[in-house]
Amino acid sequence: MVLEINQLKQRYGEREILSIPSFGIEKGIYWVQGENGAGKSTLFRTLAGMLPFEGVVKLDGRYDLKKDPVEYRLRLNLGEAEPLYPSFLTPADLIAFVAGAQRAPREQSEKLIDAFRVNYLSNPFGSCSSGMVKKVSLLLAFLGDPSIIILDEPLITIDREAREVLFGLIKEYHHNGVTFLLSSHQLFEQEGLHVSQSFRLKNKTLIATDAL
Amino acid sequence: MKMLLISTVSAFFKQRTGTFLVLLGILFGFLSANEHHAFAVFFLTGGYGMIALFGIWLVYTLFCAQFLATTWKLPEYTFIFHARTWPAFIRARRFSVQALGFLQPILYYGIYLLIIGIQDKLLDRLWPIIPFYMILILLLTITAEWRIKNPVLYVPVKGKSIIKWPVRRLASWLYWSLEWLVRERGITLLVGKLGAMLVAAGTMLYYSTGEYDIRMPAVGMSLAYLLNLGLSFELHRWEGEIWLWGRSLPVPVWVRWGRIVMVHFLLILPETLVILRSGALHFAEVAQLFFLGIMILIISHLYLYKRSGLPENAMQVFLFGFIGLTLLILYKIPLLLIAASGMLFSLYAFPKWCKI
Numbered sequence: 402m403v404l405e406i407n408q409l410k411q412r413y414g415e416r417e418i419l420s421i422p423s424f425g426i427e428k429g430i431y432w433v434q435g436e437n438g439a440g441k442s443t444l445f446r447t448l449a450g451m452l453p454f455e456g457v458v459k460l461d462g463r464y465d466l467k468k469d470p471v472e473y474r475l476r477l478n479l480g481e482a483e484p485l486y487p488s489f490l491t492p493a494d495l496i497a498f499v500a501g502a503q504r505a506p507r508e509q510s511e512k513l514i515d516a517f518r519v520n521y522l523s524n525p526f527g528s529c530s531s532g533m534v535k536k537v538s539l540l541l542a543f544l545g546d547p548s549i550i551i552l553d554e555p556l557i558t559i560d561r562e563a564r565e566v567l568f569g570l571i572k573e574y575h576h577n578g579v580t581f582l583l584s585s586h587q588l589f590e591q592e593g594l595h596v597s598q599s600f601r602l603k604n605k606t607l608i609a610t611d612a613l
Numbered sequence: 614m615k616m617l618l619i620s621t622v623s624a625f626f627k628q629r630t631g632t633f634l635v636l637l638g639i640l641f642g643f644l645s646a647n648e649h650h651a652f653a654v655f656f657l658t659g660g661y662g663m664i665a666l667f668g669i670w671l672v673y674t675l676f677c678a679q680f681l682a683t684t685w686k687l688p689e690y691t692f693i694f695h696a697r698t699w700p701a702f703i704r705a706r707r708f709s710v711q712a713l714g715f716l717q718p719i720l721y722y723g724i725y726l727l728i729i730g731i732q733d734k735l736l737d738r739l740w741p742i743i744p745f746y747m748i749l750i751l752l753l754t755i756t757a758e759w760r761i762k763n764p765v766l767y768v769p770v771k772g773k774s775i776i777k778w779p780v781r782r783l784a785s786w787l788y789w790s791l792e793w794l795v796r797e798r799g800i801t802l803l804v805g806k807l808g809a810m811l812v813a814a815g816t817m818l819y820y821s822t823g824e825y826d827i828r829m830p831a832v833g834m835s836l837a838y839l840l841n842l843g844l845s846f847e848l849h850r851w852e853g854e855i856w857l858w859g860r861s862l863p864v865p866v867w868v869r870w871g872r873i874v875m876v877h878f879l880l881i882l883p884e885t886l887v888i889l890r891s892g893a894l895h896f897a898e899v900a901q902l903f904f905l906g907i908m909i910l911i912i913s914h915l916y917l918y919k920r921s922g923l924p925e926n927a928m929q930v931f932l933f934g935f936i937g938l939t940l941l942i943l944y945k946i947p948l949l950l951i952a953a954s955g956m957l958f959s960l961y962a963f964p965k966w967c968k969i
Contacts, residue, residue: 449861453968474863487855489796490789497784502862 402462403428403548403580404448409456411440411447418443420605421456429597430571430581432589434610439602441584442482445551448582449479461548475503480542482554482584484534488527492519492537495526496544503545513540516566532558539563543570550574551582568592614707620693622714625680627799633718637807653729657738667745670719674749677715678756685760694764704761705754712753716746786859790851790876797855798847805844806883812837813884817891827898830888831905831942837884838906839935844880845910848873849917860969870963874956877910901948908955909938915959919966 402425411419418440435441447454450466450473458466464473486495496519500510514522517536526534535558542550555567571581571594583589589596599610626633640649656662685693696704713720723742730736783789794802816833852859885903888894894902913931920927941951 446857446861450969451857451860471863471865474861477861479858479861481858484858485855486858487789487793487797489792491782494782494784494789497781498786499862501784502864 402426403460404582405457405459405462406448407457407459409447409454409458411443411452411454417605419447419454421607424607426580426582426598428578428580430575430583430589430594432596432599433582433584433602433607434599435584435602440605441602442553444602444607445479445481445553445582445584448551449477450474451479475545476548478503478542478545478547478550480538480550480552480555482557483531484538486526486534486537489525491523491525492529493522495537496522496540499541500544505544505546509544513543513570516540516570517563518566530558532560532563535559536563539567543574547579549580549582553584554586555583556585556587564592568594614710617693617696617707617711618714620690621681621684622711623800624684625677625715626803628680628796629799633803637803637810649725650729653726654733654735656726657730657733657735663738663741666742670745670749673719674716674752678753681715681753681756682760685757694761696761704758708754708757709750711757712750715753716749719749720746786856786872787875787879789856790848790872791879793851793855794844794847798844801843801847805841809837809840809881809884810887812840813887814891817888817893821891821893827894827901827948828942828945830894830898831902831948832939834884834888834902834906835909835935835938835942838881838909839913839931841877841880841910842913842931845877845914846917846922848876849914849922853922866964869967870960873914874907874911877907877914881906881910901952904952904956905948908952908959911959912955915962915966918963918968 404424404426406421406424408423409419409421410417421444433441433444443452446452448458448466450470458473460466460473460476463469464476466473496510496514499505500507517540519533519536519540521529521533524533526537529537539552539555539559542552552571556564559567575581583596600607601610602608644652656666659665684690696707699707723746726739726742727736730739813834816830816837819833820830881903885899885906888902889896889899913934916927916930938951942948
């Protein structure tokens, strides 16, 4: 199993947002659907280690998010739906920092910068449009040597060129053995992506759509 | 009027927090009361005293005028041009009040000069500051009026700087955390540091009035360091809200603990320099107080993790904590022992209380 979840519970105060008794996926490209407010972003943030939770989350059958926080995070990248970065930072600052943390070679950063055409490296995020910020967040999600890349609503606000680059990268990384968890209100098949399975986040848990 | 003060005057003080911090550090930390008095007497009685004073005030006012002229060009300030619809008299009055807002530091210094004038019987030498104020207010009012009548808007696509720094910006969490405090939480930083530095200066003033051992400044400085709690809370929010995504990065627990220690280490340097500058304590004693201060803030910061922010009854917890610490100090428990025990506890508790 690339990703295993057991007895995962996520709460905001007294309100329970997620309660997933058991979930597991092998290598592939997975589509996670759900209504607005169903908890998709909370699930992704939990899996990325951004929020405290109850339960067990394991990667590649051995890296436990709680017991091996560094090894786990090195292997799971998240591109957020609406990324927010401190307004005074520049894409160059952030890419250099994340590349260092994810142990990504310099050539990889340069290749991704070229691919996404991030030619505004010295502009503070405060003066970037939402599409410009989104492209940087997608770039960051491909840095390092991840086993899983989670892309939360990857298509919103980006232009057609960036969309083509994104699908090209997904296909390339998947070919190299990377698993993707994608959430979107748009379909992926028409972009030539073969989705292994779809899940719907309903009643706080993940259910395979063919089981619905 | 309120709109002008919030959008322009407050923005000025927020964005220039770093400069004001340095100035405050110099004024309250490194100049003694006698030196302040000597400067004031020079301004009031020296041959070029008043000219020098006007020169300094003029430089500050030009600094404000430059800010006003460039800030109102920014796209987010287009609303300010509605001021053109105000009748001329109302506009002049409002721009004058805005000018007074900008000139607050020199107005306060004028009050200090007035006190020195009364105390040293030099009141008859004080009158030039009134025309100075009028000239400077007029200068800022004219600048605002000129900008309103010359609306040049632009969208900065690429930051252009006259100075090209030979080194790249640091890609460092610690540097960004402090940069965020200075840029985005400027007023809190200014007030937090001013409060802590004043309590530190007061503690050392009291210490110099009698024969006390290290326990007296230890209690006083514990309070001064504890006044950084507001800033510590802001750092907690930075890590948990503004830079939340950063939690998804692979950073070992001990590095995260080290970052928190380092950021608090730098945060409490100003008041520590104030007590070092006072010269009443040896370096080794100041070092003990400093480590005690770091320990107090690290434990307090960890409590924020445990409770996921500042709960309603937090002040009671910090108050009882302070009382407990005071008792430990008064019972002559060595300060380094208290600090080391607290730091060891924080190392133990960090992974348990910070469940990320």
